[in-house]
Amino acid sequence: MTSASVSSRSARSTSKEVLVVERGAERRDETSAPGRTPTAEVRQALPLVSVRDLSVAYDATTVLDGVDLDLFPGEMVALLGASGSGKSTLMRSLTGFAPISAGSVRVAGHDVTNLARGELRTLRSDVGQVFQQFNLIPRLSVMTNVLTGALHGAGAINLVGGFSTAHRRRALELLDRVGIAHKATAPARSLSGGQQQRVAIARALMQQPKVILADEPVASLDPKLADSVLELLREIATEDGIPVLVSLHVLPLALAHSDRIIGLRHGRMLVAGATSQLDAAALAPLYDDEEHDDDAHH
């Protein structure tokens, strides 16, 4: 299993050579070193996600207002905030799903505010996404669901629904890694929630992503499964050097499973810091307004 993930990583770093050259040779050394842990030296690498002064507005409603965000290789960053604080919008804006009204967003070498023709799909294939409702294709097999992660660049064989031998081998390795290989031929809908989310993570890894975004990945799972899914995501961040941005609404989960925490309130960044230096009290202001709102109703 370890050899599989290492070989897949080396395959990735060669295939993304263009990007690395573009962003400077220094970063290649940082990211391709195996078993890297998120430490201060990682921070010296160039960020894979770099958001500056981002504003997003739907019609007249401003959802995000002047948000800055950097994601560095190997770190797991928790995104906190009350409902409607802009967590999902921030995630969506990273992959071109949200209307950016101001600021700059660079993700894995792509300038999201200024994408070239056809670049949107490449950007999305570079970013693995994990969803609250797993979003697997219910009737298709677990294996096929993982394979869909390789759709971008699946080649001519996919015109008849096929995938290359290399892709199929990789999909099985990933299923093995997330511990669902024995269910490879089962339809996705027959799996439990926790298993489905693991399949979804394998699908994201199938993309050979440079960044992983997980929008409330454990909100539909019970606490025990939530821990194991977040543990898996953190393992991916550390072992593969892929930054993981995960939005959560349960404080203890964020404190237990992240290197850094970013807190949004009303579309503005209110808290940003290393998880080790934060506690529940420091994060409480994120949810203050909600309580005021509640009081106003009574």
Added chain:
Amino acid sequence: MTLTTDPRSTDGPAGRSTDGPAAGPGGKADRPSTRPTLDAGERSRLERAFRIPRARFLIGLPIAALLLIWSFNGAEFNFIKLGDGAVNMGEFLSRLFPPDFSKIGTILALLLETFQMAVVGTVLGAVLSLLAAFGASSNIAPKWVYYPTRWVMNIIRSVPDLVFALMFVSAVGLGPFAGILAMALGSIGSIGKIFAEAMEQVDRGPVVAMEAVGASKRQVIQYGILPQSAPLLTSYTLLLFEGNVRGATILGLVGAGGIGLELTTAMRMYDYGHLSAIIICIIVLVTAIDQGSALIRRRIT
């Protein structure tokens, strides 16, 4: 209702207002813990609104009845005539017996042709309908494709298949080929729209996921939409096939192949034995196909 012991309270407005002390202004005092926010006027208004739960239904009923009576007159529906005619009908039916299976060979050959027409017409029709459905699904097609496609489908649906059959008979001559073309074209109007609706109803999640992995439009449809709508699409295609087998017997009337021509000829020649043999064979075939496809549909959905 079951709680009320006073029969008057179920009778009407007057009885209803005595629904119990809790409904009146004094009721608030009885239940201080629930902190009621409705004032008495609003409260009784809301209660009245639910007094006759099916008010809309009751108003609609006479309108529907009037429509029905009006249509009965227009369609010259007449029970007396029907009663008088029953004798003639019985005579007609009695002439159908005994069925004459002496030309069973011809019947089976034509029935086979009908069946084959239905198979080809259904496959062709389903493929065309699927293509048209992509254009008629709001979650796939842009608006400038969506509206014209729906429009064309509506036009096709409003034209009877017999008209298409006549059109194709004059284009490609008498025979089953014209019938197949008529069936295929007619399908776009009927199941094209149902296909489109099946594809519009899919869960959005997998579609979003496919867009998020950087899949092309074709791949989003292939993985995000089609697998989810496949059971419905198959089911509708089987229904189309059943309909086409029945429809193929009618298309023969205008010379578009199948057993229909033999059927009309037998009628015109007063060859009732032969006619009843044909009808019995059609019934057997249609029933067998209906049963078979029902079996398949049960297994896929």
